């Protein structure tokens with residue numbers, strides 16, 4: 001994609017609906033897994049949780065059931081987990097992954113890695129160090145899937161997370177706790193801490209796809225894509241990676257200059273609607 005005459009510092013692929021965007025990403029993952037199978041190689045995927053990737057996982061399950069896509073050569077590393085949390089709790093990301101993907105495909109359970117919200121506090125540092133080591137030993141992450149928080153977080157790397165950060169314990173932003181409160185009985189039950197891969201861990205992935213759906217994400221997508229990179233918007237740090245793509249729906253793309261003020265990008269069809277928009 002040529003970004004030279006655009007305000008955008010990251011390639012953005014826009015789809016009409018989340019379903020279409022998810023199907024596109026699922027196809028990329030499937031093709032990648034199959035290419036690796038042909039070479040008798042493992043495929044290392046970095047996976048995300050939250051509402052955004054649910055439609056992606058539904059499509060991957062469909063590809064497994066209807067098109068016989070096998071996950072036997074796949075190794076996964078999840079981005080994050082609440083801390084502390086019981087792995088079996090409804091809100092745990094361990095449970096989310098079992099319910100929304102792993103229980104429905106033929107992945108070897110030994111190949112699944114998710115930060116452990118049950119580890120003792122004094123063992124967290126070592127747990128995080130081991131997590132980084134396991135990623136390295138697997139050969140690094142080939143393809144990392146990301147969502148994005150309204151505050152720009154990726155994984156649970158909240159604003160202020162540095163570009164050199166690694167897997168670690170982090171304090172959740174109040175905005176994140178409010179955004180995720182719907183998963184819990186009330187906000188006081190949302191854990192205050194989480195274990196997350198760092199920005200540096202994510203940037204070391206060979207390829208990255210960030211997905212976002214809906215108008216609530218539009219302002220942060222614009223910031224991450226068009227403004228200068230800053231630790232205050234962790235997703236903008238992805239501008240420092242040379243193989244990252246954002247896959248968004250039209251609503252999430254609505255604040256991009258190409259849509260909001262297309263006359264500025266020199267790519268404007270002056271329809272009556274567009275003239276009205278300017279005035």
Ligand code: PGA
Nearest residue numbers: 050051052053147148149
């Ligand atoms: P969401 O969360 O997919 O539930 O919108 C994304 C995130 O917080 O990273």
